[in-house]
Amino acid sequence: MPQYILALDQGTTSSRAILFDRKGRIVAQAQKEFTQFFPKPGWVEHDPQEIWSTQAGVAAEATVKAGQNGRSIAALGITNQRETVVVWNRKTGKPVYNAIVWQDRRTAAFCDQLRTEGREEGIREKTGLLLDAYFSASKVRWILDNVRGARRKAEAGQLAFGTIDSWLIWNFTQGELHITDVSNASRTMLFNIHTLQWDDELLALFDIPRSMLPEVRSSSEVYGHTKTTVFASKIPLAGIAGDQQAALFGQHCSEPGMVKSTYGTGCFLLMNTGTTPVPSRNKLLTTVAWQLNGQVHYALEGSIFMAGAVVQWVRDNLGIIKTAAEIEALARQVSGTGGVYFVPAFAGLGAPHWDPYARGTLLGMSRATTAAHIARASLEAIAFQTMDVLEAMKTDSGLPIAELRVDGGASANNLLMQFQADILHTTVIRPRILESTALGAAYLAGLAVGYWASPDDIQSTGQLGKVFKPKAGLTATTEGIDGWHRAVRAVRAWSQDG
Numbered sequence: 001m002p003q004y005i006l007a008l009d010q011g012t013t014s015s016r017a018i019l020f021d022r023k024g025r026i027v028a029q030a031q032k033e034f035t036q037f038f039p040k041p042g043w044v045e046h047d048p049q050e051i052w053s054t055q056a057g058v059a060a061e062a063t064v065k066a067g068q069n070g071r072s073i074a075a076l077g078i079t080n081q082r083e084t085v086v087v088w089n090r091k092t093g094k095p096v097y098n099a100i101v102w103q104d105r106r107t108a109a110f111c112d113q114l115r116t117e118g119r120e121e122g123i124r125e126k127t128g129l130l131l132d133a134y135f136s137a138s139k140v141r142w143i144l145d146n147v148r149g150a151r152r153k154a155e156a157g158q159l160a161f162g163t164i165d166s167w168l169i170w171n172f173t174q175g176e177l178h179i180t181d182v183s184n185a186s187r188t189m190l191f192n193i194h195t196l197q198w199d200d201e202l203l204a205l206f207d208i209p210r211s212m213l214p215e216v217r218s219s220s221e222v223y224g225h226t227k228t229t230v231f232a233s234k235i236p237l238a239g240i241a242g243d244q245q246a247a248l249f250g251q252h253c254s255e256p257g258m259v260k261s262t263y264g265t266g267c268f269l270l271m272n273t274g275t276t277p278v279p280s281r282n283k284l285l286t287t288v289a290w291q292l293n294g295q296v297h298y299a300l301e302g303s304i305f306m307a308g309a310v311v312q313w314v315r316d317n318l319g320i321i322k323t324a325a326e327i328e329a330l331a332r333q334v335s336g337t338g339g340v341y342f343v344p345a346f347a348g349l350g351a352p353h354w355d356p357y358a359r360g361t362l363l364g365m366s367r368a369t370t371a372a373h374i375a376r377a378s379l380e381a382i383a384f385q386t387m388d389v390l391e392a393m394k395t396d397s398g399l400p401i402a403e404l405r406v407d408g409g410a411s412a413n414n415l416l417m418q419f420q421a422d423i424l425h426t427t428v429i430r431p432r433i434l435e436s437t438a439l440g441a442a443y444l445a446g447l448a449v450g451y452w453a454s455p456d457d458i459q460s461t462g463q464l465g466k467v468f469k470p471k472a473g474l475t476a477t478t479e480g481i482d483g484w485h486r487a488v489r490a491v492r493a494w495s496q497d498g
Ligand SMILES: Nc1ncnc2c1ncn2[C@@H]1O[C@H](COP(=O)(O)OP(=O)(O)O)[C@@H](O)[C@H]1O
Pocket: 011, 013, 263, 264, 265, 266, 307, 308, 309, 310, 311, 312, 324, 325, 326, 327, 328, 408, 409, 410, 411, 412, 413
């Protein structure tokens, strides 16, 4: 059996490739950023060819860096930014338009129209998703309606649609495979998460021909092999999952009630809810986590728009720190925020509020307020937002949360992680390898080819980094939490009043 698993993590801002060994250790990695296009306010696009070329490039680079070649790779796992849409011509393999990225808001008005027509509840029941421009369906429709000749060609069966996983696999196999996995399919708003099938009513609602869709497969199986474009040998393509679901798997959250939070630009929290989908009454998403060995696991998901991005804003717009990491030392200069709260609703508020009109606000300042208080309030805001999502998860699932597993760039901040543990009264666990997303894709691929024998086998590869136990007493945190909720109410009242 070859020695390594290669995980490809195609993210929103960069393409990454990581080579893992049997102990789940990183052997080599490569990363390349690619161009972000903002053709109009609220529009975000990527060039699908650049996504493919950067991803293929880093796959080769990581392998060469390790002094290896394709023959040393037992399997390839793919994980990706989700919801982003590519439509391409089946014959030429050329995209008919740029990829429309999950962040793109151009179809918001169409989604509002569907809401007015009373479609929201039906969509939610079938897909587990909130009616929003975030998901793929309205973006595919936009391409068919706005790219000349696209609808005619789609109806003639000449066009293919895929999320980024499909696009990469199509290219790796030179058009032999047009597939996706259940976790990616569950983000399209065209997939019934109960029957695990594309849904004809939804396809009709969004006016998308069924012939465009990829075949839906499990998250861990040998789908096929790479053709000899990037590697001289054929490598099994054996794992696919959306990046947040892959991180849940990579964090070993295999049992109901286990939760991970990825503290990147925003925060994505996912809770494993077991083998039945749990509907949300608190504006969380119900989504497929993965399908493995014939069994589907579901998750509840909540996203926060501004997490690490708050720190970037403090760095770039306030200029009170030079690097993101410096915020910790600045915030440590004070023992509390001195009554300051920062609600970073720069782009509205995500889960559990979904308030697009709320705006960023600093409250409770006095003449004594310093940069250190604001730095501390910024970090606390990340933790408070996370707490609100976890509360919603607890209520929706009825499951207790024994611990929170964390990863992503901002989880490196010890002050933030300790504060998180304190306000949750829950242990926060940070693994040694923060690349949980890539690790999850590697596990899924490795399990499919017997590189790891069973899910139990991968449990032993998890490496603990740091454990944050709650230290602060209940009364100390209750006061802060009440203040936060008052601050959020004030911010929402201000925007609703306008
Ligand atoms: N030590 C730190 N403390 C707080 N935030 C940090 C720290 N280091 C990085 N960040 C934040 O983490 C984010 C980057 O994390 P990353 O997981 O790479 O995000 P993404 O995948 O969304 O690009 C940035 O927004 C940055 O401000």
